[in-house]
Amino acid sequence: MSQETQNWTIDDAEDLYGVKRWGAGYFSIGEHGNIQISPNHRKPDVYIDMAEVLAEMEAEGIQFPAVIRFHDILRSQVEILNETFRDTIETAGYEGEYVGVYPIKVNQMREVVEEIMDAGEPYNYGLEAGSKPELMAVMAYNENPDALTILNGYKDEDYLTMALLGRHLGRKMIVVVEKFSELEMLVRLSKKYKVDPMIGLRSKMMVRSTGKWSSSSGDRAKFGLSIAEIVNAMEYLKQHDMLHCAKLLHFHIGSQISDIRKVKEAITEGARLYAKMVQMGMPLEYLDIGGGLGIDYDGSSTTTDSSRNYSTDEYVADVVYGVKQICDLEKVAHPNLVSESGRAITAHHSLVVTNVVGEINPGATDFDITVEEGEHVLVSNMRELVGANDLHPQERFNDAAAYKQSAYEAFKLGILSIREMAKIDTMYWLVLTEIHQKLDEETRQIQELEELEDTLASQYLANMSIFQSAADTWAIGQLLPIVPLTRLHEKPEVRVSIADITCDSDGKIGKYIENNSISDNIPMHRLQRGESYPIGMFLTGAYQDVMGDMHNLFGRLTEVHIFSHDDEPGAFYIEEIVPGHSAEKVLETMQYNTDYMAKMVKKAIDKQIRKGNLAPREGVRWTDFYERCLAGSTYLRYDKKA
Template structure:
């Protein structure tokens, strides 16, 4: 049976084209294709490469294995609903329109693309998933506004930095038109992208990031062209600069915002996005200084937005609640100071459940999109009613929540490097003492002493390596010692798989015994976030999900860099 297999992983930043169109392209990272590959295997990454259950082609799968067990193993209902599921044939099924449309068999899609001479790996983009996520986000806020009788409205923006590929940004703009969905930019190039793609005049362009004179001039001139940019002041020196630039352009009246550094403590990898040491934002005294400078320049009416950002991938809803309460109070106080506040931008942070656990683990979240919208709307309404001020237009900058599910990377396995499972060589009286001791250790392993035997095997194997380095063991003897060591590990692994409790010092044995599978991609090109920031992505087979995975493995790419796994 062929060792070639096919896998699929969610991607956030990839180059791809519309699915089932002639424009669908291969990932040219490696230049390999698999036109003759017909056997597709099983992989899953939970939190590290060592946790990848895999199929052993030489072992018979359990007849008691079911599709439901695969759903539980790969937690697809946690991270994939409503777009990814397993059909009765044991294949991955994609529903690009979620619960509102039909579905397609991903294996059949791949086979169809291969018939068009498109080789693996493939990066495939599902525009309908993007459209559905935008619709869901707006529907959740609409429902929250109705539920809490919120007198304001919601108007979202998509952060261009989340995925700058042209077709993604253009799709966001196109599908966002009914909701006046805008774009968030953090640089001059991103601002130019927004100006070139936005079609709806009332859609917002939130201008964040470092701003020099040219950036500010472009944003102000965009207002003259009919766009609706809001310049968010994030450094105190930007205040005087925007006053000067506005005056130099013939008195264009800008719409401004301020980014506040909240005291709310965030969590996760981007927890330092808040607090006094945050890269961007103004402290409360600096916000008051900004108000004074704008008042002196006769531009206080231009200040209309309060923005904050508590980091990406906020896994705990409690952090979001605390931040919204603090920001709502700041907004109300600014309104009380006579500032013409109209918008409250809650920034990003809406998380994606990458591991399907629905917890506050950094790769998951303990809330859903509706919870997120409800808490924002409820907190802001409460603060506005308490201070008797008009409710602002609510803005969110949700990037990964919109774009994560809409693309997949499909690749195959080219070869494997396995730990041999053959019977160990017999030891004789002529063998070195180290080899005889390893053989005795192997023969006496049982349920009572397997932990002690494991430590003995490690020590004896290490001694054999040392003796070889000193010239006391031949290369043949060292090879025999290594074979006996791996035989001990395999025998011990068989025992611990039957136990409910595994001692801590044996917890890594599955990792040590894992096979290495060489996959047809480059981690650095196709999954850079996995390598760069240890971002987790679900990886699983696209068929044979009615068969039981029996072996663990590590995925390694085809690059010559040891980090490529």
């Protein structure tokens, strides 16, 4: 063990992976080198050791990959957001209340919605729906008559009729009008069913956000009414004697707002519009500032797409004081404040845990490169570069690249044998590895040599599907922290990128958090034969849990729901295990008849038995094996590194 490795500390690991920077107080590295979790913000000194969680999962027979949900983190985030608003409102002398809602599109999992509603009950925390199926869910789960149900998205008659049913049930269901025709339909239906709706109007904001979701605002936004349409809506409601139904103004400038200045601009514009509408005679009571409260995915506290340059306290203060100032200047009553902060509520509570099942290292081929009589000159030339540390690294690199290209052309023409090509390829990677190891500060600045680090990086094969468990990393380049769950007290000595087990070249992670910057690969530990190497992908609770597809027919992962409890061993217990999709389930989703499939395979096996190619007992074993695989997981069954 080198002196540098011996001097490695937990602080070094923290600097490298930045766990505390993006962990929001919930995640850190323990003294034994394992990720630890402090899921309850009211008990910050109670920690759960990830190694103990993994051991209990193994004892329960839970296979990787799996989603681990820390429900106490969900509760903590609900409490923190609501109490921050309440405390700031009291300090500011603000005369309205905060009545937030959770937008279930961020994570519609029933267990998540139930936990949020239970935690939010003391705060009258409600739900938001953006489609008919989501409305059906929130009608069943938001039973608090004092909590709001905000209805966004485009709507048809069934959607609006269901909202009116909610009004009959005594619920505070606010239909947010996205286009003028919805208002006309809603007025007609409310008269038909003889019930007053609660109406919200969504404004197209002039202020534009930044980042991936900036198109949510501005004149070309998909949703919302222009200023002229808002005035027309007011006149329309007056004509139908329903102006008293107008309760809310809604705006939204985008998800994951990274720059607090955009929040300030939006609050100023939204509050001004609210005040002017009230002065015109609209009896509004609520100002819904939409979503956008960001998550610091990379821990940099900057305005990059994967970060934010503000705290939750600052965000809330800017909302409360910003609205108060405008309303005081306009001499209108302070509205009740609504926000739809789904990402901030859910992101931290969930992570994907999987194991590394293999390594792809282009320079690790074990092939005999011993000199043979009569070998081709290209083989000899490449061999002369092995160990030639006296050559300048740039010259040595250029020669190696030239010999490799010449060998490739010679092989295509049949001049080189396959063994000679194998030797050249093996020696080429050996030379690149030697060059990289000998680089100094000066030669490292040469671009081609600087890129050797990426060229020589291994690929670790993770037992998961990026398309199922981290769709945003592939679709929009979302950054998610990836960290070894154990061995963090050891110095990681291998640079790697993470590839999944799908049959797709896009099935890989392209960006990593390293030393407070973003890299194309990340240091990790060498794999040890016979030992599992578990890694975690963090902050997957928002969107990633529900956006996955069936690429390669990899289904949903098994879920492990964990609660902290002081009196339990390890300060936690597994409250529920939700099995992932079986192969049978995902095949049936794609309209395969698995009973028919099993029947046809058995028929083929029976045919081989009749021909004498299979013994009857062997045929029965193969039939059972096929049926067992249908009932089993879609993912690899490796428990340890092969």
